[in-house]
Amino acid sequence: MDRLARIEKTLEDAVARGAADGSPPKITEAIRHALFSGGARVRPQLGLAVAEACGDPDPRASAGMAAAIEMLHCASLVHDDLPCFDDADERRGRISVHKAFGEPLAVLAGDALIVMAFETVARGGVASPQRIGGMITSLSRAVGLPHGIVAGQAWESEPDADVSVYHAQKTGALFVGATVGCAIAAGSDPGPWRPLGEKLGAAYQVADDLADAMGGVDDLGKPCGQDEKNGRPTIVAELGLQGAVRKLEMMVRAAADAVPDCNGADELRALVMMQAKRLAPQQAAAKISAA
Amino acid sequence: MDRLARIEKTLEDAVARGAADGSPPKITEAIRHALFSGGARVRPQLGLAVAEACGDPDPRASAGMAAAIEMLHCASLVHDDLPCFDDADERRGRISVHKAFGEPLAVLAGDALIVMAFETVARGGVASPQRIGGMITSLSRAVGLPHGIVAGQAWESEPDADVSVYHAQKTGALFVGATVGCAIAAGSDPGPWRPLGEKLGAAYQVADDLADAMGGVDDLGKPCGQDEKNGRPTIVAELGLQGAVRKLEMMVRAAADAVPDCNGADELRALVMMQAKRLAPQQAAAKISAA
Numbered sequence: 001m002d003r004l005a006r007i008e009k010t011l012e013d014a015v016a017r018g019a020a021d022g023s024p025p026k027i028t029e030a031i032r033h034a035l036f037s038g039g040a041r042v043r044p045q046l047g048l049a050v051a052e053a054c055g056d057p058d059p060r061a062s063a064g065m066a067a068a069i070e071m072l073h074c075a076s077l078v079h080d081d082l083p084c085f086d087d088a089d090e091r092r093g094r095i096s097v098h099k100a101f102g103e104p105l106a107v108l109a110g111d112a113l114i115v116m117a118f119e120t121v122a123r124g125g126v127a128s129p130q131r132i133g134g135m136i137t138s139l140s141r142a143v144g145l146p147h148g149i150v151a152g153q154a155w156e157s158e159p160d161a162d163v164s165v166y167h168a169q170k171t172g173a174l175f176v177g178a179t180v181g182c183a184i185a186a187g188s189d190p191g192p193w194r195p196l197g198e199k200l201g202a203a204y205q206v207a208d209d210l211a212d213a214m215g216g217v218d219d220l221g222k223p224c225g226q227d228e229k230n231g232r233p234t235i236v237a238e239l240g241l242q243g244a245v246r247k248l249e250m251m252v253r254a255a256a257d258a259v260p261d262c263n264g265a266d267e268l269r270a271l272v273m274m275q276a277k278r279l280a281p282q283q284a285a286a287k288i289s290a291a
Numbered sequence: 292m293d294r295l296a297r298i299e300k301t302l303e304d305a306v307a308r309g310a311a312d313g314s315p316p317k318i319t320e321a322i323r324h325a326l327f328s329g330g331a332r333v334r335p336q337l338g339l340a341v342a343e344a345c346g347d348p349d350p351r352a353s354a355g356m357a358a359a360i361e362m363l364h365c366a367s368l369v370h371d372d373l374p375c376f377d378d379a380d381e382r383r384g385r386i387s388v389h390k391a392f393g394e395p396l397a398v399l400a401g402d403a404l405i406v407m408a409f410e411t412v413a414r415g416g417v418a419s420p421q422r423i424g425g426m427i428t429s430l431s432r433a434v435g436l437p438h439g440i441v442a443g444q445a446w447e448s449e450p451d452a453d454v455s456v457y458h459a460q461k462t463g464a465l466f467v468g469a470t471v472g473c474a475i476a477a478g479s480d481p482g483p484w485r486p487l488g489e490k491l492g493a494a495y496q497v498a499d500d501l502a503d504a505m506g507g508v509d510d511l512g513k514p515c516g517q518d519e520k521n522g523r524p525t526i527v528a529e530l531g532l533q534g535a536v537r538k539l540e541m542m543v544r545a546a547a548d549a550v551p552d553c554n555g556a557d558e559l560r561a562l563v564m565m566q567a568k569r570l571a572p573q574q575a576a577a578k579i580s581a582a
Contacts, residue, residue, distance in 0.1 A: 023437030027445040084394035103375035108445050111370065114402060115435035118409040122427035133423045136413035144406035146314030154318040154399050
């Protein structure tokens with residue numbers, strides 16, 4: 001089974017288990033809306049590619065870890081879209097969860113996805129129980145305090161936020177969770193895999209800011225111009241458009257260079273370059289190709 | 292250290308770790324407000340009493356599990372109080388989290404507490420790594436789909452809800468998580484500990500409904516009459532006041548009888564009777580004492 005198919009199957013199995021045995025039906029509809037909405041599965045595919053580069057001795061463990069990362073990504077989008085944050089009516093070109101199902105089910109769907117993520121790691125790790133603790137810890141670091149997604153979002157409620165810290169937490173942390181967590185799932189030392197997650201997450205954030213500012217297709221499916229509208233700190237606001245494009249080029253290359261030596265290193269480097277190009281707005285992508 | 296001190300220390304340590312190293316400060320204030328607000332710690336004390344009855348061979352594991360149960364309880368209260376649910380201005384006689392810190396930080400504090408709960412189990416289980424998977428699974432079952440707290444809350448968005456299913460999920464599930472999860476933390480077979488959690492959770496829900504209907508002091512610190520105001524299904528609405536008091540008596544006795552045979556069984560049965568009486572409104576408590 002290819003990476004994407006493994007991810008989709010693991011997500012489908014987890015949602016089906018949650019929907020079983022007399023579960024209230026609407027929340028599962030809301031979860032499905034959030035989870036199966038045409039997302040590119042960038043983070044879990046990265047995670048599985050890392051696990052494969054490490055030999056992937058327990059594919060259930062790595063698939064569980066990768067799927068958990070995607071669940072948390074989708075949970076963060078559902079809560080970010082709530083009226084008290086972005087108040088977004090759309091996501092990925094479709095109606096947002098709170099607009100479609102109401103605010104109570106949007107809050108609960110996000111909560112349920114967070115819980116489901118941890119449950120999926122525990123279930124996936126059943127044949128490698130000694131690795132579950134490390135995987136859970138890498139997942140909670142990616143999402144919680146002091147430096148995960150929730151911390152990043154909480155900076156929006158503070159009077160002063162360092163733009164690079166904000167981005168590292170809101171976007172980079174989950175990329176680190178994917179590389180570190182899937183290295184642990186594969187029984188490898190996670191330390192050497194952290195820089196790849198950090199650098200790719202940083203590059204991805206710049207690509208997303210550029211898409212937002214240039215009016216291209218935003219990979220997250222938000223209406224463009226949201227960052228400016230919400231007065232949010234962005235790399236484009238800090239460096240200007242050209243500066244941000246140059247920064248993206250450097251960052252993609254740095255991410256590819258951060259792949260540690262291992263059997264699958266060359267393939268993984270190629271994947272990083274390809275993914276990063278796919279995410280960049282066309283003008284930026286052309287520059288990266290020519291560089 | 293007594294049970295309560297172990298719980299408070301584990302909670303304090305987890306919050307301090309989340310607040311370290313440049314974390315955004317306001318969300319930690321919101322978490323502290325939610326977590327240290329005079330709650331009776333009923334569920335984690337029950338969990339530690341179960342672990343002790345099982346010999347408690349790894350006190351860090353049981354303390355982590357018990358503290359995680361309390362974090363999830365508090366997370367559910369913070370999200371339940373949000374404007375889109377109960378829109379409660381007060382909780383335990385103090386201003387609610389969203390009233391004090393705003394809705395964004397209330398959503399995020401709840402999210403952070405859910406994540407912190409799983410992280411705390413993984414950290415507590417570091418000397419018993421083979422038990423972490425079971426503890427994580429018991430925690431996610433208590434909170435997630437299909438039968439945990441989130442499922443219970445999601446029934447409020449469905450046209451038809453079975454009142455006993457609703458209560459079992461909104462209240463009972465976390466009591467089961469406490470008994471089952473702490474039995475696992477102590478290396479015991481969790482199966483025999485499930486009925487105690489179920490029966491005590493059910494008794495506790497009746498006590499809470501009675502307090503709400505009789506205008507006594509609600510253990511959760513909600514303004515009384517909330518259930519009627521919110522048109523919520525309650526045992527009192529179903530059975531009447533006297534019927535609910537009789538049901539509470541039966542349930543407390545059934546919970547005490549459900550303590551499985553073990554070294555600490557007698558002490559645990561006495562604790563169950565004492566806790567349940569403490570929770571009941573005075574009129575009901577007098578009946579239970581006389582019975």
